[in-house]
Amino acid sequence: MATESPRQHWDLEIKPQTSVFDLHLKDVWAYRDLLWLLIRRDFVSFYKQTILGPLWFFIQPIFTTIIFTFIFGHLAKISTNGSPAPLFYMAGTVAWNYFADSLTKISTVFRDNANIFGKVYFPRLIMPVSIVFSSLVKFGVQFILFVILLFYYLFRQSGVQPNWYILLFPVVILLMAILGLGLGLIITALTTKYRDLAFVVAFGMQLLMYATPVIYPLSAAPAKYRSIIALNPMSGLIETFRYGFLGAGQFYPGAFIYSIVASIIIFLLGLIIFNKVEKNFVDTV
Amino acid sequence: MSDIAIKVEDLSKAYQLGDFGTGTLSRDLERWWALARGKEDPFLKIGETNDRTSKGTSDIVWSLKDISFEINEGDAVGIIGRNGAGKSTLLKILSRVTSPTTGNIKVKGRIASLLEVGTGFHPELTGKENIFLNGAILGMRKAEIKKHFDAIVDFAGIERYIDTPVKRYSSGMYVRLAFAVAAHLESEILIVDEVLAVGDAEFQKKCLGKMGEVSKGQGRTVLFVSHNMGMINQLCNKSILLRDGFLLEYADTITITKTYLNQISEENNLFYNKKIESSNKTAEFSKICLLSNSIIKYSEPISIQFEGIVNEYIPGMLIGIGIQDVNLNRITTLIYELKINDIANNLFRGYLKIPGSIFAPNTYSFVFALWNKSTTIYDMIEKTCVFQVKDDGTEMALYEGLNNGYIIVSGKWQFENEII
Numbered sequence: 001m002a003t004e005s006p007r008q009h010w011d012l013e014i015k016p017q018t019s020v021f022d023l024h025l026k027d028v029w030a031y032r033d034l035l036w037l038l039i040r041r042d043f044v045s046f047y048k049q050t051i052l053g054p055l056w057f058f059i060q061p062i063f064t065t066i067i068f069t070f071i072f073g074h075l076a077k078i079s080t081n082g083s084p085a086p087l088f089y090m091a092g093t094v095a096w097n098y099f100a101d102s103l104t105k106i107s108t109v110f111r112d113n114a115n116i117f118g119k120v121y122f123p124r125l126i127m128p129v130s131i132v133f134s135s136l137v138k139f140g141v142q143f144i145l146f147v148i149l150l151f152y153y154l155f156r157q158s159g160v161q162p163n164w165y166i167l168l169f170p171v172v173i174l175l176m177a178i179l180g181l182g183l184g185l186i187i188t189a190l191t192t193k194y195r196d197l198a199f200v201v202a203f204g205m206q207l208l209m210y211a212t213p214v215i216y217p218l219s220a221a222p223a224k225y226r227s228i229i230a231l232n233p234m235s236g237l238i239e240t241f242r243y244g245f246l247g248a249g250q251f252y253p254g255a256f257i258y259s260i261v262a263s264i265i266i267f268l269l270g271l272i273i274f275n276k277v278e279k280n281f282v283d284t285v
Numbered sequence: 286m287s288d289i290a291i292k293v294e295d296l297s298k299a300y301q302l303g304d305f306g307t308g309t310l311s312r313d314l315e316r317w318w319a320l321a322r323g324k325e326d327p328f329l330k331i332g333e334t335n336d337r338t339s340k341g342t343s344d345i346v347w348s349l350k351d352i353s354f355e356i357n358e359g360d361a362v363g364i365i366g367r368n369g370a371g372k373s374t375l376l377k378i379l380s381r382v383t384s385p386t387t388g389n390i391k392v393k394g395r396i397a398s399l400l401e402v403g404t405g406f407h408p409e410l411t412g413k414e415n416i417f418l419n420g421a422i423l424g425m426r427k428a429e430i431k432k433h434f435d436a437i438v439d440f441a442g443i444e445r446y447i448d449t450p451v452k453r454y455s456s457g458m459y460v461r462l463a464f465a466v467a468a469h470l471e472s473e474i475l476i477v478d479e480v481l482a483v484g485d486a487e488f489q490k491k492c493l494g495k496m497g498e499v500s501k502g503q504g505r506t507v508l509f510v511s512h513n514m515g516m517i518n519q520l521c522n523k524s525i526l527l528r529d530g531f532l533l534e535y536a537d538t539i540t541i542t543k544t545y546l547n548q549i550s551e552e553n554n555l556f557y558n559k560k561i562e563s564s565n566k567t568a569e570f571s572k573i574c575l576l577s578n579s580i581i582k583y584s585e586p587i588s589i590q591f592e593g594i595v596n597e598y599i600p601g602m603l604i605g606i607g608i609q610d611v612n613l614n615r616i617t618t619l620i621y622e623l624k625i626n627d628i629a630n631n632l633f634r635g636y637l638k639i640p641g642s643i644f645a646p647n648t649y650s651f652v653f654a655l656w657n658k659s660t661t662i663y664d665m666i667e668k669t670c671v672f673q674v675k676d677d678g679t680e681m682a683l684y685e686g687l688n689n690g691y692i693i694v695s696g697k698w699q700f701e702n703e704i705i
Contacts, residue, residue, distance in 0.1 A: 010391040011393055015385070033421050033425075033427040034421035037417055038418070041410060044410065116422070283300060
């Protein structure tokens with residue numbers, strides 16, 4: 001052992017503990033081809049052996065919109081700030097689904113991939129990131145549907161006024177992505193040891209939707225609850241998204257900035273916790 | 286001297302036994318508190334070696350304990366040990382699936398590990414799509430896979446099915462494709478875990494050939510874990526012997542093979558002995574033992590003694606004695622029909638003597654069976670009475686170490702002096 005020449009160069013060192021901030025991001029980049037192939041796999045395997053194929057992406061938002069319009073619009077008569085009800089609900093559903101889909105899928109990433117993670121090494125982060133992108137593909141398809149509906153109402157001139165805030169759209173999507181990723185990473189890392197959280201996610205996502213202005217505008221909430229709802233980082237994002245495209249309601253700068261800060265903190269926290277757990281999760285899962 | 290490809294220093298891995306239940310959270314907090322104050326991890330204080338048979342006092346076991354070794358570039362190293370010796374743990378740490386508890390490993394070059402073929406295959410995707418996906422999971426870039434694509438398809442022999450979802454493949458095709466992808470990885474170090482125990486004999490041979498080509502032809506470093514001593518002997522020039530988490534010996538494969546086989550025969554396979562108080566079987570063996578030494582010379586005969594009990598004599602009852610190699614391939618079988626006169630007081634005791642100068646130098650074991658012509662098996666004892674045959678001057682002695690088969694026959698060679 002003592003004869004080791006000091007010039008010997010090592011490509012890799014396997015150690016028990018690494019620094020909290022050593023996130024292997026370089027490794028993730030080296031495996032970018034895998035990322036792309038996983039996204040493709042998710043997309044292709046989704047519609048293999050179906051007759052309607054990718055059309056299935058449309059069916060869910062269409063039916064959700066119809067049901068929401070009927071129940072919340074016609075039965076409960078919740079305000080939509082003057083926007084056409086179907087458009088209002090579809091905007092909320094499509095955006096919320098992106099966040100919810102990523103989060104639910106990422107929160108079980110260790111469990112779902114225990115077999116493959118136990119057999120071969122690749123940067124674990126690739127899996128959750130690929131889910132974010134796969135969900136983004138689905139969101140993209142559903143977003144087209146939303147745009148079609150938007151043009152329909154623009155053409156009919158039913159009070160829809162897209163405005164400059166529409167330019168925040170990419171930022172909103174990015175924030176939703178990292179927020180979903182961050183929360184998902186935290187949950188999946190904790191569920192490797194404590195399975196309890198898996199149950200929380202299952203029904204928690206439904207409840208969380210009602211705590212987010214998806215089926216109602218933030219302005220329709222009673223003032224004393226408004227600040228509580230705004231504590232949910234998704235609130236500012238959904239409101240901004242809807243305001244940019246529909247022009248109804250208002251832009252809440254405070255809530256939006258809060259969403260940015262909260263998303264980034266949760267994302268970084270998720271990365272660190274995930275990174276700490278990934279090394280040994282095979283032993284505990 | 287060639288460079289070191291893998292350097293392992295004081296590597297240990299502890300596992301927690303039992304259930305992770307409600308106690309986990311409080312224990313985690315306790316650990317965290319101890320570590321935060323800079324104290325020793327209370328989790329690791331009470332460790333013991335990984336002897337699975339005896340019940341320990343703590344629920345921590347060391348699957349690997351203070352392992353250190355170096356592997357040179359271009360070596361093919363076999364990792365040998367009984368179940369629970371720590372082979373898989375070592376491979377898992379090397380392939381970064383899990384991390385060590387203490388110690389470290391330094392590696393030069395890229396590691397590709399083949400702990401199981403076909404990891405990440407998606408049944409709905411076609412063969413072609415899966416080649417790319419699986420290759421990428423194993424760490425290949427897209428361009429690399431493209432470069433080897435034809436070779437992979439050719440090696441697997443599935444050209445016709447390349448655009449068919451793999452869920453419609455036969456299991457043989459599936460495994461062939463999976464191995465083909467892995468075998469074409471461009472990495473300096475290849476780690477293989479008994480994946481060759483799949484597929485038909487012909488494909489196994491092809492895989493072995495490929496592995497040999499990888500280590501000898503291309504000069505890549507190979508680590509190979511297997512129970513199959515024959516394969517280790519064929520592929521690896523050096524071997525590591527693990528036992529209960531400790532590194533017992535690291536030397537030439539030939540040396541290690543001997544140590545390992547002696548270890549096995551010492552432990553349990555020298556004889557078979559079963560105390561029968563009340564037997565509900567029709568017939569069974571109670572004792573089998575070698576009368577000759579467990580290491581004998583080629584020209585020496587082999588004698589074995591066996592005893593048993595027959596509770597109900599059925600005409601046509603047979604005793605079969607088989608001899609098999611280390612891979613449990615049957616080499617020969619001797620059958621004797623048990624007669625009523627052979628049994629006294631429901632017991633029988635017999636001897637078998639096999640003349641010398643038949644079995645080639647190698648390691649063998651016996652398999653004993655009591656059965657009936659109508660193929661009802663009353664009792665079967667596998668892998669008992671391990672014995673080694675040593676060369677004492679056969680014509681093959683010159684070529685010792687090569688695999689020359691299991692029996693030596695004398696033939697008559699003749700050549701024509703005049704060729705017209």
